[in-house]
Amino acid sequence: MSTLLDIQDLSVEYDRHRVLDGVSLAVRTGEILGIIGETGSGKTTLARAVAGLAPVHGGRIAFDGTDLTALRGRARRAWRRTGALQYVFQDPLRALDPQHTVGTIVGEGLAVAGRQRPAEIATRVSDALTRVGLDPALAARRPGEISGGQRQRVLLARALAVEPRLLLCDEPVSALDASNRNHVLRLLAGLRDTAGVTVVVISHDLSSLAGIADRVAVLYGGRLAEHGPIGDVLAAPRHPYTALLVASAPSVRRERAVPAARLRGTGPGYDGGCNYSARCPFATAACATAPALSTVDGDRAVACHHALADLEFTS
Structure with missing residues (x-):
């Protein structure tokens, strides 16, 4: 497999406290990579740094050969509008605007990119909701009017609507019950198999990664402790x-x-x-x-x- 995301010697600091310390990791095209670690290990900071949501103090992040850490201003905004990389947040209630309808939320990325007319956006929103197992009629509702499991899938639909190449999923099942957890995990595995989307799943629960990930990377105290095929690492x-x-x-x-x-x-x-x-x-x-x-x-x-x-x- 070719390398889609290449992280080299990445360091992140907050208030002079080093949260990530020289992390190097490659994500291969078409795989599901799990990143595991206890609270405070730096796994969410790693994902946020890749998405441009955390300050990078050292190292390099390259997406399909493009050095993201070197992009500034207009070039950075133009790259984001491509939608190639999408971040799925951990807490749907905080990530979804309660004043907007599901349809507006899911179509937000398409509207920002300006690539479709309103009728085309509505079609893409309906398709995205269907792909994550939701009734397109939910587009008329607001986040507070649907269940927690549905809200999590709305986040996934919003990310999928722009046809990304890489999904960064931050603890996507931590707040869900067993039934919804299994549904979302199967959905992530299906996206890799049917749509060719590369997926990175951040988790503190090794059990949730065991059935879907191809490889796993273990973070401890901001450093990479181990990585490899998940079956070999578990065994x-x-x-x-x-x-x-x-x-x-x-x-x-x-x-x-x-x-x-x-x-x-x-x-x-x-x-x-x-x-x-x-x-x-x-x-x-x-x-x-x-x-x-x-x-x-x-x-x-x-x-x-x-x-x-x-x-x-x-x-």
């Missing part, structure tokens, strides 16, 4: 933090996993070394130096000084 995690996540997800738990009881400390450190070492049961003197992200097992990479496949995991 044999190579980073202690990944192993902890697997052990904490009942539906994907494996026998070889690091138990939560063996954790030390309370959170990531920033002393120049490995930011997981304060919590890691395998930490040694070598961890005083930050590990580089190194390729292992072909399509996998891990930032850890120790080959965890050779260490004894206990359940």
